Amino acid sequence: MKLFIIGCGNVGKFIAYNFNCFEVKGFEITGFLDDDEKKWGTIVAGYPVIGGIHLINNETETIGCVVSIANPITKKEIIQKIRINNIEYPSLIAPNNWISNNVTIGKGVIIYPGVSVNYNAVLEDFTTINMNCAIGHDCTIAQYSTLAPGVSLGGFTYIEECVSMGINAATKQSIRIGKNTVVGGMSMVIRNLPASITAVGIPSRIIKYHS
Template sequence: MKKELFIVGAGSVGGHIAHNIVGYSDEYKVAGFFDDDLQKVGKTQFGIEVLGTVKDLLKLKNANVLIGIAFPKLKRKIIELLSVNQTLKFPTLIHPKAWISKGVSIGKGCIIYPGTTINYGSEINDFVCINMNCSLGHHTFVGRYSSFAPGVNTGGHSIVEEGTDIGIGASTLQGTCIGSNSIVGGQAMVISDVKAESTVVGIPAKLLNKSK
């Protein structure tokens, strides 16, 4: 019998999982969404009912919950809210068409989309979302809550600190560090370290402003 999986966020990431849960895992079935958009509550999204707001999850015990949201700041806020219910479980979903080398560690609550490759020695921390066709070089470190849009490439020994949001097709030169809570624009090429809470864009990536 499959376990029930509840998804936080009835948007694009949640919709992807709802449509493709069978492709990700034969262990779970999507039992419902939780979303703070009151116009969605009580209705169906992607053929699945929105059962309540995020706070309503606090009433459940031993539930399997997936954070179907890409935005790092919002993910952090939701996890902080849900942390008072210590019975909740946060499984990681890895699509079988992703390639994960031996010697890679992946935390709880992550989503790894199809077509992604993660090379040896890499460390993916909790609640990271890595979208389609990303390539992570050996010994890449990805901090909690970070999100990669499709087609992101990291060179070996890259460091992506907590809460970083990397746009479509962006790349990092090997050994570079992107500081926490930063934003990297789509198609940007990061060739030097990025300070925390910065927004960088372009080729090579240059500072646009502080991301706060």
């Protein structure tokens, strides 16, 4: 089955270079789709950049798609523009990580190498878990959210939709982070955070409210 990678940035390059490592059967990369016209017709990580993302809606046969976009809000917007139903979103899980029994993983999830996920965790659709993250027991990461390398979540943490957590950010147990929120790198979250803010520091503090 043909597989398109949406976005030919750093996440897309990682997937293209390492697709065979994910042991996803039945798919063969056709190329990239990206809305940056300057990239159209170029070769990235050995595959052609075919054209804009809208082209995926022209496909009549069943296809595969990986949305390789790190920014959660952009990721959500792109997925909502895909109108065809004849599409599969395989989850890409690197082999050299540890995932406990009784973990729920949705569609279109990307899990980089070195990740640990403890029991009763839920990774919802289109979440991205970067290298060396540690997801504690009973955590939930809601759809579209992205964890940068080295993020650590204490047990019972709930990450709402479209949250972005920076490199080596962490939470203590039983924290809830509201949707569309950004947590800066190296931040330690010890209190719940509301939706649509940016928080940084140790302990984390709100520095910006998003419209």
